[in-house]
Amino acid sequence: MFKDRIFGKTIVNFEKARHRMVEEHLIARGIKDPRVIEAMRKVPRHLFVEEAFQDRAYGDHALPIGEKQTISQPYMVARMTEALDLTGTEKVLEIGTGSGYQTAVLAELASRVCSTERVRSLFTKAQAILNRLRYRNVVLHLCDGTRGWPEEAPFDAILVTAGAPEIPSALVDQLKPGGRLVIPVGDRTSQVLKRIEKTPEGLATISLTGCVFVPLIGTFGWRPEDQGSADGLDHGLGHGNHSV
Numbered sequence: 609m610f611k612d613r614i615f616g617k618t619i620v621n622f623e624k625a626r627h628r629m630v631e632e633h634l635i636a637r638g639i640k641d642p643r644v645i646e647a648m649r650k651v652p653r654h655l656f657v658e659e660a661f662q663d664r665a666y667g668d669h670a671l672p673i674g675e676k677q678t679i680s681q682p683y684m685v686a687r688m689t690e691a692l693d694l695t696g697t698e699k700v701l702e703i704g705t706g707s708g709y710q711t712a713v714l715a716e717l718a719s720r721v722c723s724t725e726r727v728r729s730l731f732t733k734a735q736a737i738l739n740r741l742r743y744r745n746v747v748l749h750l751c752d753g754t755r756g757w758p759e760e761a762p763f764d765a766i767l768v769t770a771g772a773p774e775i776p777s778a779l780v781d782q783l784k785p786g787g788r789l790v791i792p793v794g795d796r797t798s799q800v801l802k803r804i805e806k807t808p809e810g811l812a813t814i815s816l817t818g819c820v821f822v823p824l825i826g827t828f829g830w831r832p833e834d835q836g837s838a839d840g841l842d843h844g845l846g847h848g849n850h851s852v
């Protein structure tokens with residue numbers, strides 16, 4: 609971790625740490641899209657976690673954000689974002705605002721980001737930090753995102769940041785022709801990150817990587833009572849890694 613001394617006090621140099629994270633954990637591991645790399649160099653991840661975790665914000669691991677949820681590992685954020693193929697003109701839907709970090713990365717890369725969260729306290733905190741950082745092209749909604757966001761549909765890209773038992777049909781329905789959906793699909797302990805593109809010939813699905821996410825809870829996700837079974841699997845600081 610980069611430490612500077614200012615007026616005799618040791619402080620973490622978050623900017624240096626962030627640039628190093630991008631070099632070591634993203635570029636070195638194959639992230640190539642220059643816009644994604646630039647966005648991850650810019651968004652201050654440490655401001656999206658509790659102060660107690662800030663000096664770990666630029667390590668390549670997930671961190672707890674309260675309510676048994678986690679902010680995703682930087683590599684996984686970059687990998688998912690890259691798979692959406694954003695050029696700057698898109699309207700994007702995110703399911704699972706959580707800390708708001710991924711939302712901010714998307715906001716750097718798209719024209720409008722609509723993000724949904726089902727836990728009120730996380731929604732409120734994310735709203736506050738995204739306002740503070742002046743992301744004006746973001747709207748948040750407290751709801752069950754497995755139903756999508758019909759009033760804002762259709763979307764050029766949809767990103768789900770929690771693990772789904774299957775692909776919610778509402779999300780496919782809310783994709784524009786040519787649109788991309790990136791979603792972890794599997795059981796509660798591990799998933800495969802899938803990229804689904806709506807082509808004129810039908811849905812083109814590819815599997816990107818193995819991963820571990822907290823469960824997607826809702827009408828087209830896991831039942832709320834299923835959430836407990838995931839506890840202890842991915843919330844520990846020791847584990848943390850979203851990629852397998």
Ligand code: SAH
Nearest residue numbers: 679704706707710725726753769824825826
């Ligand atoms: N993108 C987030 C990751 C948070 S973890 C970040 O960068 O911090 C996944 C989030 O999905 C959790 O906050 C969880 O509460 C939320 N979630 C789970 N099921 C959901 C649903 N049906 N609708 C909206 N959010 C959901």
